[in-house]
Amino acid sequence: MTHADPESPVARPTPVSAQDVGNVLDHYYYLPDKLRVVAGEGVYLYSDDGRRYLDCSAGTFNLSLGYAHPEIVETVREQAANLIHVTSKFQTGPLNDLVAKLAEVSPPNLTRVHLKSASGSDANEGAVKIAQAHTGKSDVVTLFRGHLGQTLAMIGASGAAFRRTPFPSMLPGVVHVPDPHCLRCFYKQERATCGLLCVERINDFIDYASTGRVACVVLEPISGNGGNVVPPDGYLQALKDLCEERGIILVFDEIQTGFGRTGQMFAADHFGVAPHMMTFGKGLGGSGMPIAGILTEDRLTGVAGHHINSTFGGNVLAAAAAVKTIEVIGRPGFLENVRAVGAHVTARLRELAAKVPFVQEVRGVGLMIGIDIVDRTGRPDARLTNHLAELGLEQGLLLRTSLYGHGNVLKVRPALIMTMREADEMCDLLERLFLSVA
Incomplete structure (x- = not known):
């Protein structure tokens, strides 16, 4: 056209x-x-x-x-003629192929794939549930400008008061901490001499503002809706070190940064820091097929499916498009x-x-x-x-x-x-x- x-x-x-x-x-x-739009190319x-x-x-x-995208269109057309959706309790070729592809391109420590999420909000909430179930702890640390989704729990975990104002019910135990925003540093520091105070002070938030039972830290490696804030060199590694010292699970929300957006498959690859869990969505659909999910370390498996599944999660049509998307992004x-x-x-x-x-x-x-x-x-x-x-x-x-x-x-x-x-x-x-x- x-x-x-x-x-x-x-x-x-x-x-x-x-x-x-x-x-x-x-x-x-x-x-x-x-x-009023009628077509796109x-x-x-x-x-x-x-x-x-x-x-x-x-x-x-x-x-x-x-x-x-012509290859996505053709893939969707071919798959739709055979099978659009089936309950995710069964295996299908596209789902098996996608699980294999995701395990192949993800950071090496993230070996388990959960595809039964219908949206990024759903995936982030599932990641929090996994962290809480495995640690036996409740609290979630997130960033002031973080955007983690639209469910009540993820609105509560996201930053910005205007998003929470209309709703009386929120996820308890959320601790919001300042972003690593060097242009507008919360601590009024200069990067050359700050010693990454934005990481160090998270210890104070945990010690004095939480219940002392922190299950996970969830953040976007580069903030999406929060203003495209790129963390300074060393921030994410220092944050991972803090999490490992304190037995906290580090979750990267790569729903906006994943699948080539940063010029690498994941932002984790760009920054050279592998989280303990990663959520994904958005760009994996290639030309708009809805799909999302979670990548975890092997030690984090075992949460019962009825806690983290969604009716349209693991959609076969979307999975076929996602396999083709990863193939295209991975080409030389x-x-x-x-x-x-x-x-x-x-x-x-x-x-x-x-x-x-x-x-x-x-x-x-x-x-x-x-x-x-x-x-x-x-x-x-x-x-x-x-x-x-x-x-x-x-x-x-x-x-x-x-x-x-x-x-x-x-x-x-x-x-x-x-x-x-x-x-x-x-x-x-x-x-x-x-x-x-x-």
């Missing part, structure tokens, strides 16, 4: 009257954006009026191979291209930052990049961040902001298949956008 093809669904969208649209919108729980999305948009966010960071040159394109985009955005007064920092790894937006006094500016995203839509860019619009970071995380030409197109559009408001 091409944008100019008169036979394409983009050029000839299904007619929908204004009255029809109005009637449909009356039934939504909350109103969707006014944009690669890094581009097409609306019913024939406009093309460059998606800087790969859907919700889950379209690692872009829209309608794929991750090298992610690293090269990511470095190119980061360099161009840093050049752009020097031309406008409201960008304080461009940070990221691979194609997981954040643009930190501030006001004239240097304070985080969520209003301007949201304004840029809204203007971007008018100019053909799909942008997402941090903390559900409460944050000050524009998230640049396009599909991993992005070419240098497409990267330059994206950066040109971002430059035009930023200069228009400078």
Whole structure:
């Protein structure tokens, strides 16, 4: 399909009257954006009026191979003709293949695969249950800006008070600790002399703010919704050392960072630190198939299935797509291209930052990049961040902001298949956008 093809669904969208649209919108729980999309291809999305948009966010960071990747489409078509879903108590070829693939590409200590999760929230909650069951302890340590999911328990474990305000029931025993955010260090330190105080002080939180019975530390190696905060060198290793000294299970939430986003298969590979458990989802679906799960060390097996299973977990159709996704990402040159394109985009955005007064920092790894937006006094500016995203839509860019619009970071995380030409197109559009408001 091409944008100019008169036979394409983009050029000839299904007619929908204004009255029809109005009637449909009356039934939504909350109103969707006014944009009505009809097709996608690669890094581009097409609306019913024939406009093309460059998606800087790969859907919700889950379209690692872009829209309608031909190999994913063909894989799904072939699998759907045979078997879409079966209870996960049975073996299937796609599930067996996926378990083998995940064990092969994960850090060597993570040898057990649990695929009976239907979402990232579900996987993170399952990981906490496993940690609690194995340690006999209850508390969970997470980061201020952490985003671990949408269930009540994971909202409670996530950072940001605005997410917890409406709900009276929360996971007990959650201890939130400061992020390793060097730009806005909680402890007002400089990295050259701080001695990784953000890790050392976690001991104080455990000793004085917890029940003394900490089961696990759960964090994203690079914060996703929290503002694309990249930890300083040594942070994750020091955190693992702390966990092992105190008998705490370290869980990496790699739902956003996994499967090539950082230019390595996992962020754990990029940082050279293997956790005791890892959760995954989003990008494993390739072009949007819903799938999530948990990788654990062998010692953490044994939790009964009825505690951590989900009806649609281990979906056969999604598993087939996931096997193909791992195959594509693992091909020679794929991750090298992610690293090269990511470095190119980061360099161009840093050049752009020097031309406008409201960008304080461009940070990221691979194609997981954040643009930190501030006001004239240097304070985080969520209003301007949201304004840029809204203007971007008018100019053909799909942008997402941090903390559900409460944050000050524009998230640049396009599909991993992005070419240098497409990267330059994206950066040109971002430059035009930023200069228009400078």
